[in-house]
Amino acid sequence: MPELAEVDFFRKRWDQAALHQTITGVHTHDAKKILRGIPLAEFKRVLTGARLLHSAAAAKQMLFHFSGDAWLGIHLGMSGELTVQPPDFVTRKHDHLALRTAQHTLVFSDPRMFGRVLFHHGKEEPEWWTKIAPAITSKAFTVEAVADFLRRRGRAPIKAVLLMQERFPGIGNWMADEVLWRSAIHPKRLAGSLTPAEIRTLHRECKNVCRLALKTIAGEGGYLPPDLNAHIPQSWLFWHRWEDGGKCPRTGAKLIREEVGGRTTCWSPARQKLSAKK
DNA sequence: CCAATTGTTATTTA
DNA sequence: ATAAATAACAATTG
Numbered sequence: 001m002p003e004l005a006e007v008d009f010f011r012k013r014w015d016q017a018a019l020h021q022t023i024t025g026v027h028t029h030d031a032k033k034i035l036r037g038i039p040l041a042e043f044k045r046v047l048t049g050a051r052l053l054h055s056a057a058a059a060k061q062m063l064f065h066f067s068g069d070a071w072l073g074i075h076l077g078m079s080g081e082l083t084v085q086p087p088d089f090v091t092r093k094h095d096h097l098a099l100r101t102a103q104h105t106l107v108f109s110d111p112r113m114f115g116r117v118l119f120h121h122g123k124e125e126p127e128w129w130t131k132i133a134p135a136i137t138s139k140a141f142t143v144e145a146v147a148d149f150l151r152r153r154g155r156a157p158i159k160a161v162l163l164m165q166e167r168f169p170g171i172g173n174w175m176a177d178e179v180l181w182r183s184a185i186h187p188k189r190l191a192g193s194l195t196p197a198e199i200r201t202l203h204r205e206c207k208n209v210c211r212l213a214l215k216t217i218a219g220e221g222g223y224l225p226p227d228l229n230a231h232i233p234q235s236w237l238f239w240h241r242w243e244d245g246g247k248c249p250r251t252g253a254k255l256i257r258e259e260v261g262g263r264t265t266c267w268s269p270a271r272q273k274l275s276a277k278k
Numbered sequence: 279c280c281a282a283t284t285g286t287t288a289t290t291t292a
Numbered sequence: 293a294t295a296a297a298t299a300a301c302a303a304t305t306g
Contacts, residue, residue, distance in 0.1 A: 003284060033302080060285075078285050079303080094303090112303050114285055156296060165286085173284045242284095262297075264283080 002076040004136075004170030005213035008057040010082040012224050014064070015055045017084040017104045022051050023066070025100035027091060031117070034096045034110065038119045046070045046121050047099070058132045059169030063125075070119075071126050077114030083107045133169040136210045143203040150199060154192020158202075160261025161191045168206065174238060175213065177266050179205045181237045181248075186272040187260045241266035 002010065026044040028035060035043070050066035057063070064072040074082070089105040091098050097108040097117055108117070120126035134140035149167040150158075162168050162176040171179070180187050182205040185198055194202065214220040216231045225231050232238055237255075240246035246255040248268035257266045 006284080075285085078283070112283080112285095112301095114301070114303095116286090153295080160296085163285090175284080177284095263285095 002080065003060060003172030003175050003213075004210060005217035006228055007060050007062060007076060007170070008214060008218035008220075009224065009228055010076065011055055011057040011062045011064075012218060013084055014082050014106050015052070016224065018052045018099070018101050018106055019055070020051060020053075021101040021103070022049060023047050023099050023101060024049075025098075027098040027100070029091050029095055029098075030093075031096040033113050034115055035117050035119075038117065042121065043119050047072065058129070058135060059165055060172070061129065061132060063129050069122055071121075071129070073116075073118030073120070073126065073128060074108060075116040075118070077110055077112065077116065079112035080108065080110035080115035083109065133166050135169060136171070136206050137214070141203075141207070143200055146203045146206070147196070147199050150191040150194060154190060156191055157187060157261045158185060158189050158191045158194065159187035159263070159265050162206075163261070163263065170210065171206070173263050173265075174241060175209055177241060178237050179209050180272060181266075181268055182209065184271045184273075186274050187265045187267050188274060237266065237268075 026047050028040065046068055047066060047070055050068045050070050052064060052066055054065045055063060060075060062074045066072065085105040085107050087100060087103060087105055089098070089107065091107065092109070094111040095107050095109045099106040108115070118126070118128055145167070150161060153161045153164070159176055159180065162171050162179060163173070177187070179202065183198070183201045185194070185202060217225070217228060219225055235249050237249065240249060240255060241257070247253065248255055248270055251268060251270035253268055253270035255266050256269055257264060259265065
């Protein structure tokens with residue numbers, strides 16, 4: 001499920017519950033796949049007694065920085081989520097990691113197990129964090145950088161290109177469809193076929209979708225919503241892309257759902273044409 | 279049993 | 293050699 005803003009939503013959930021608090025216990029359950037390679041004894045020893053100093057999210061990656069030079073990373077994969085539970089919470093089948101504090105249990109659960117826990121013990125920020133591409137909402141995400149990237153990936157459908165994290169960090173399947181729908185660009189168009197005007201539109205809508213998603217889902221600049229998606233407007237493609245017989249919220253036309261670039265893709269044929277807009 | 283799933287990566291193909 | 297397509301990863305649900 002989780003893309004850019006949803007990842008930040010989950011990160012804030014843990015952050016609100018545990019910032020400046022001390023971890024009193026670390027539990028793992030059936031976690032070999034998700035913790036892969038992390039020495040479990042050191043992981044538990046370093047985190048137990050550590051205080052949460054700061055957290056951040058970038059792309060689909062979360063970073064929790066603890067005292068004692070401990071850095072915990074979480075990637076939610078396809079089906080992961082973070083919850084905050086009571087201190088005596090008994091973990092269930094798919095709860096792979098649980099951190100206890102005096103007042104809460106922080107739980108990472110992931111039924112499908114595509115998620116990952118990362119861990120780093122050291123003074124410096126871990127390289128798996130620093131190597132993440134500059135955010136789409138940052139100044140570094142320029143129209144020139146997008147144009148250059150599209151040129152190099154010119155033979156791939158634009159939908160597939162938008163999912164490439166090295167240039168579009170945090171964009172996942174639904175955000176890619178949302179961007180293309182707002183941009184009125186057909187998902188099967190080859191990246192190299194976009195006109196300069198279309199590339200400018202695409203760049204702008206990437207920024208818009210990221211900004212709006214962070215605001216409505218992750219509560220940027222305000223309250224964190226009680227649930228994921230609680231404040232997403234009906235005017236977004238988001239609510240209509242999975243329902244059979246779904247209608248385009250702008251044109252009312254029937255939406256199309258088909259595999260493009262290896263992923264189920266939804267678009268509005270009334271807005272998004274195969275030939276470039278002139 | 280078959281197909282589906284909002285992600286990433288290794289392998290294969292072009 | 294590079295980029296695109298595909299398979300694989302795992303579990304669950306319809």
